Amino acid sequence: MSENNTKSGRVRMAYIGCWYKNDMYSHNCSGLVDSLRGSGMNIDVITSNCRCFSSAQKFSISKDELINQNCVAVTLPHAPRSPGRSHGVAKQLAVKVLRLDLWLAILRGVFFYSRARRADVIHFDQVLEAFGCVPFVVLLILASITGKRVVVTVHEIDPIQREHKGLNRLYSRCAEVLAYSENMRQQLVALGVPSDKVHVIKYGTEIPKLEGAIRRNYLFFGGHFIQHGKGYAELVDALVLVKERGVKIHTVIYVGHGCNGLKEAKELAESKCLSDVLEWQEFYTRDQLAHVYQACKVCIVPFSGGSARHPLTCAMVNATPVIATRKADIPEYLGDLGIYVEGSARSIADAICEIENGVVDLATLGKRMREKALAELDYHKIADELSGMYSRVSANRPLVQINEAA
Numbered sequence: 001m002s003e004n005n006t007k008s009g010r011v012r013m014a015y016i017g018c019w020y021k022n023d024m025y026s027h028n029c030s031g032l033v034d035s036l037r038g039s040g041m042n043i044d045v046i047t048s049n050c051r052c053f054s055s056a057q058k059f060s061i062s063k064d065e066l067i068n069q070n071c072v073a074v075t076l077p078h079a080p081r082s083p084g085r086s087h088g089v090a091k092q093l094a095v096k097v098l099r100l101d102l103w104l105a106i107l108r109g110v111f112f113y114s115r116a117r118r119a120d121v122i123h124f125d126q127v128l129e130a131f132g133c134v135p136f137v138v139l140l141i142l143a144s145i146t147g148k149r150v151v152v153t154v155h156e157i158d159p160i161q162r163e164h165k166g167l168n169r170l171y172s173r174c175a176e177v178l179a180y181s182e183n184m185r186q187q188l189v190a191l192g193v194p195s196d197k198v199h200v201i202k203y204g205t206e207i208p209k210l211e212g213a214i215r216r217n218y219l220f221f222g223g224h225f226i227q228h229g230k231g232y233a234e235l236v237d238a239l240v241l242v243k244e245r246g247v248k249i250h251t252v253i254y255v256g257h258g259c260n261g262l263k264e265a266k267e268l269a270e271s272k273c274l275s276d277v278l279e280w281q282e283f284y285t286r287d288q289l290a291h292v293y294q295a296c297k298v299c300i301v302p303f304s305g306g307s308a309r310h311p312l313t314c315a316m317v318n319a320t321p322v323i324a325t326r327k328a329d330i331p332e333y334l335g336d337l338g339i340y341v342e343g344s345a346r347s348i349a350d351a352i353c354e355i356e357n358g359v360v361d362l363a364t365l366g367k368r369m370r371e372k373a374l375a376e377l378d379y380h381k382i383a384d385e386l387s388g389m390y391s392r393v394s395a396n397r398p399l400v401q402i403n404e405a406a
Contacts, residue, residue, distance in 0.1 A: 011394045014116035017125030019047035022257035035383035045071035046115045050130035074111040109138025120394040123151045133158035153178040168192035175393040181329035203309040204382040208290035215297040221311040222255035231302030237345030254281040293318035316373040319366035
């Protein structure tokens with residue numbers, strides 16, 4: 001760190017993460033960065049094209065694919081680990097024989113470091129693929145050699161971390177390893193990340209005004225893999241039961257851009273004669289989410305895996321009650337404010353019918369959820385905590401946990 005930065009208390013940051021305007025992870029990345037910049041921090045955003053980008057297979061990124069141009073882009077083609085026929089025979093062979101996916105991931109990590117090397121602290125948002133474990137480990141090794149301080153937030157466990165557990169020991173070189181739940185922290189520790197290195201913070205959200213909209217719909221978030229861990233099949237069967245009981249509801253399903261399994265998911269709903277009660281949306285931008293959630297009386301999150309942080313935090317801050325399982329990160333965020341179900345179609349249907357029969361006081365429940373979100377999830381509050389952590393990290397002070405696990 002430069003002497004001027006040390007004396008002024010200003011830390012020059014490089015934040016590496018998703019900046020694609022049509023992705024859920026970019027909501028969190030851009031929200032945090034905006035709050036940190038608003039507090040006066042000097043932050044360089046570094047991003048790259050990934051599977052979600054329409055330019056994923058090119059050495060370029062279209063301007064209209066990014067949230068804004070206030071970033072530096074690493075433009076390398078994306079090579080999936082298991083390319084299908086649609087990717088072409090040449091790419092299939094290049095990945096299988098030459099491990100093109102691995103070489104591109106290594107090169108991406110080198111480029112990430114090259115763009116971030118002037119920063120005092122480098123913060124990496126680990127998700128998957130372009131922002132997965134391999135690019136991060138390469139970045140971390142290069143930063144360690146040059147004495148740079150690295151912070152990583154792990155959103156998802158990369159499959160390669162499970163296949164090659166030795167990689168997880170390298171996380172000990174980080175200044176901080178952050179997880180958005182105790183559940184994720186325990187997963188990382190089980191894989192070999194030192195337990196004293198992993199600390200828990202909250203997944204934040206913007207605080208919109210409540211518009212006083214009439215709440216009519218139910219809402220379900222399918223993510224990028226709608227049929228993996230989201231409870232989608234159970235939701236479909238639950239809606240069939242609700243319809244058979246003569247209860248009329250309208251459910252909006254929205255997914256991440258380029259969602260895997262979307263065609264099959266729609267076909268399943270159609271085969272169950274649910275087309276008249278479902279509305280499909282591929283994606284909502286960060287600016288649209290408040291309006292969408294406030295138009296819904298309940299958000300349904302019957303997840304069996306993953307994190308569910310995105311729909312949970314959106315629902316909480318918009319005073320939208322949640323029907324949910326107690327899986328993944330859900331209880332850590334909802335506490336005692338969830339309308340909890342065990343995850344079967346019947347349990348979801350029973351919860352919906354109780355709501356439609358007026359058994360649940362949705363207004364009071366939504367108000368309490370909003371209050372909890374205001375107290376715990378505001379981006380500005382989380383940005384303040386991160387700013388303090390960056391200052392300690394850059395000054396090589398003892399690392400301390402910035403938030404106790406829920």
